[in-house]
Each structure stands twice: as structure tokens, then as C-alpha cells.
Amino acid sequence: TQLLEQSPQFLSIQEGENLTVYCNSSSVFSSLQWYRQEPGEGPVLLVTVVTGGEVKKLKRLTFQFGDARKDSSLHITAAQPGDTGLYLCAGANDYKLSFGAGTTVTVRA
Amino acid sequence: DAGITQSPRHKVTETGTPVTLRCHQTENHRYMYWYRQDPGHGLRLIHYSYGVKDTDKGEVSDGYSVSRSKTEDFLLTLESATSSQTSVYFCAISKVGGAGSDSPLHFGNGTRLTVT
Numbered sequence: 001t002q003l004l005e006q007s008p009q010f011l012s013i014q015e016g017e018n019l020t021v022y023c024n025s026s027s028v029f030s031s032l033q034w035y036r037q038e039p040g041e042g043p044v045l046l047v048t049v050v051t052g053g054e055v056k057k058l059k060r061l062t063f064q065f066g067d068a069r070k071d072s073s074l075h076i077t078a079a080q081p082g083d084t085g086l087y088l089c090a091g092a093n094d095y096k097l098s099f100g101a102g103t104t105v106t107v108r109a
Numbered sequence: 110d111a112g113i114t115q116s117p118r119h120k121v122t123e124t125g126t127p128v129t130l131r132c133h134q135t136e137n138h139r140y141m142y143w144y145r146q147d148p149g150h151g152l153r154l155i156h157y158s159y160g161v162k163d164t165d166k167g168e169v170s171d172g173y174s175v176s177r178s179k180t181e182d183f184l185l186t187l188e189s190a191t192s193s194q195t196s197v198y199f200c201a202i203s204k205v206g207g208a209g210s211d212s213p214l215h216f217g218n219g220t221r222l223t224v225t
């Protein structure tokens with residue numbers, strides 16, 4: 001059983017469209033991280049959110065941590081082909097990270 | 110790029126044979142981790158280390174052992190490989206255990222292991 005549930009599992013959109021990826025859990029986390037992974041490489045950290053209700057923006061990416069620190073979302077505005085990849089959320093507890101299964105995002109030119 | 114090297118990058122082995130994967134870091138980070146990545150399961154923690162000779166089990170540790178005799182090296186051993194251990198294995202490092210705003214995980218580029 002996955003501790004963190006990500007939805008949707010797959011997302012295919014046209015360049016310029018917006019998208020949102022969700023990460024949900026019944027557990028409370030001290031912090032939550034989002035990673036992006038490209039084929040043949042390891043995941044790379046995008047952002048860490050640590051405070052309930054926190055919103056962080058990185059250019060066209062907006063990350064939100066739920067008030068209860070159990071869920072998070074990633075919103076991409078005006079997606080570009082370079083945003084294509086596997087997006088993973090990971091929740092921190094007891095000095096370990098638990099990962100969601102990931103959302104594969106494909107942005108078509 | 111964080112200095113993490115995994116070797117080998119690809120390996121094919123037969124059921125029942127022992128296999129050792131190596132992770133080498135040049136960052137002098139205290140914490141090192143081994144994850145496996147499978148479709149539909151994401152990344153699952155196998156074992157981790159919080160210092161030289163200090164290791165602990167993760168959520169999927171059965172059939173795996175680890176050793177850390179030096180800060181820079183973390184070895185993962187499959188004592189007797191099985192087909193269910195076919196996977197992509199990632200090593201990761203961090204300054205501080207778990208996560209915080211100043212301690213992300215830095216991953217290597219993975220080892221693709223196929224057990225036939």
C-alpha cells in the first residue's frame with residue numbers, strides 16, 4: 001500500500017495548457033518534497049514545503065502544502081515540452097522519505 | 110551535480126547468483142540510501158545508512174544486505190538474486206537524515222538490474 005497517492009498516474013497535454021498533479025496521504029508529514037525525473041536519470045529536487053498552507057512558486061510551477069500537512073499539489077502554468085517528465089512527491093517522517101508512485105507528464109508541442 | 114557514482118549502470122544476472130551494487134559519493138554526506146524503482150510503485154527504500162557501519166532497514170529490505178565501511182561507499186548486495194529483484198536501483202545521499210528545507214536527497218543515475 002502506497003503511503004502517498006499521486007493522481008493522475010498519466011497526464012498528456014498540449015503545449016500552453018495548464019496542469020495539476022495531486023499528492024495525498026492519510027499521514028501527516030514534517031515536510032514534503034517534489035522531484036522531477038527524466039529517463040535514465042535519478043530524480044532531481046524541485047522544491048521542499050515545510051509549513052501547512054505554504055505556497056511556493058518557481059517560475060511557472062506552483063507548489064502547495066495542505067493545511068493539515070497531509071497533501072500537496074503541483075500546478076504548472078502554460079506547460080512546455082521541457083516540462084515533460086516523471087513528477088514524484090515524497091513525504092518526510094522519522095528521517096526517511098516515502099515516495100508516491102509518480103505522475104508521468106507529457107507535453108506535446 | 111552531486112558527486113554520486115553508481116556502478117555498474119547495467120547488469121544482467123542469473124537467478125540464484127550474488128550481486129553487489131556500489132554507490133560512491135564525493136560529498137562527504139553522512140546519510141546514504143538505497144531505493145528501488147518499479148512501475149506503479151515509485152521509489153521504495155531498501156536500506157539506509159546514518160554513518161560508517163551504521164545501517165538500518167527500509168520498507169523492502171528482505172533479500173538485501175548493505176555495508177558501509179567508509180563514508181564514501183555504500184554497497185548493496187543481493188545474496189541470491191531472484192526475478193522479483195529485477196528493477197532500477199538508485200542510491201541517494203543527504204547531509205541530514207530525512208528531509209528538511211536544507212537537506213534534499215541527491216540521487217545517482219541508477220543501476221538497471223535484470224535477473225533472468
